[in-house]
Amino acid sequence: MQKTSNVAELQAIARRVRRHIVTMITHAKSGHPGGSLSAVETLVTLYFDVMNHRPQEPKWPDRDRFILGKGHAAPVLYATMAECGYTPIESLNTLRQMGSIYQGHPDVRYIPSLEASTGSLGQGLSLGLGMAAAARLNGSPSRTFVVLGDGEIQEGQVWEAAMFGAFHRMDNVVCIVDYNKIQLDGFVKDIMGLEPLADKWRSFGWHTLELDGHDVAALQAGFAEAAATKGKPTAILAHTVKGKGVSFMENNPKYHGVAPTAEELEKALKELG
């Protein structure tokens, strides 16, 4: 893989990742397009610019670690990792089929280069803090990045983890909330509102920033600020649009967990270019 800090190049990769996402979910006839599309820039910026990792040596001890707490957004992780060279691009369309390495939710038994099997919401930040604690004990520069869904942080365990992260001064951890404002049953504000969300993270002792989660340059600046923040972990509230990049999916709760039809895929790919 070729890492880059060039915004246009990262945007081009993001476009490819979006095309993979809608295509693989259409082939699978089920899956979660909305929350996969909302997290694309976050994952692409991390994997292609920010994180230190080696696709040819996935167990390199000092690698930065990535955990997708919102495991149902597996397609964005699979597509990004495939673009990095961890797994084959050509079999992405086997998503959710029996025997495929691209299981419905991330599964380390099938893809050992994943850091964690996720899918039950609320556990990713705890796992990430554990990995970060191990890195600190080892004197490793490894940092850990955890992406949580906004609906996911309704889980109480997230706030247990948030307390732990601040109390133990885990400044090698960055938690990104993919704040796309929609969960399965509808809009977050109607299901279990989270606001004032930045105040919550700050009051739990996290260095907290808010940014446009589709703005690659803003993400780069946010991750740089997190890296420079010592003595406390950083939470990044990435304001995003669910279904970003496909007009009929954008901000539409229906596409939390419904696959596009063949006609919709054609339209989506045309829009994505």
Place this chain on the structure above:
Amino acid sequence: MRYELKMGAATREAWGKALVELGRENRDVVVCDADLSKSTFTHLFAKEFPDRFFSCGIAEANMVALGAGLASAGKVAFVSSFSAFVLNKGFEQLRVTAAYPGVNLKVVGTHSGISIGEDGPSQMSIEDLALACSLPGFVVLSPSDEVSMYALVKQAASYPAPFFIRAGRAKCPVIYTPGDTFQIGKAVELTPGSDITLAATGLLVAESLRAQQILEQEGISVRVLDFHTIKPLDRDAISRAARETGAMVVSEEHLVDGGLGVRIAQVASETHPCIMEYVGVRNTYAESGTPEGLLDKYGLVAREVVAAARRALARKR
């Protein structure tokens, strides 16, 4: 063979001491505890290795997944609390972050069973073996005394699998001699016998030995088996005991539902069905009281093991 059964330390204390020894031997041993370290005896480790001890506060779900993260990153991670809390509040985390990916996490639950006494049922874990055994890939240990606990904790640390280890609060009789060896997955035959088998785990091993002494006086030849490993079960010892003695009593400080007894019955039914009786907690929660008083009231004593053995022997005739 007659066991003296002198009173020794609680298995929770033996676990805490083994943990310190492990800490000295291996710098990768780390420990997480949820504000019960003085009760679980992990405070001994915390005192000697403060950098490798993670105080998690009263937050078991986070603790379990955090431990799984540490283990995933190569640490020999022990998480500990009362069994009732770490298994019940952390169960989903045990399932998804440890069992499902096969992470090398060690879970030690203390204060198991009803012998914790006065604190009452909210703190009493009587379903922990059933829960832990339902996690694919987990090894489940339930040592009967301080010697076996110490030895098995040491072994578990270097055995690459997720573990649940059950420890008790109350002091308990010493069965083994330091230096005795134990093999994970292999029951210990404490006495040979041909008329009936008394299989047991935890505190009920000593009670089964007391029952054996009573029955032997009547000329009954009693085999006593200590199942310190609940999973994987020693199928060979079970099928041999079933075949050679024809009757078994399984005793445990746990619900009969989902406990050692039904697991042994399954193996017997698959290998050599035999007459079986069970001593355990039956479809109820206990109450506050002295440990001795509760064990007596709920029938987890030699007297009940003897009664079950007599029923089994009567059915056998």
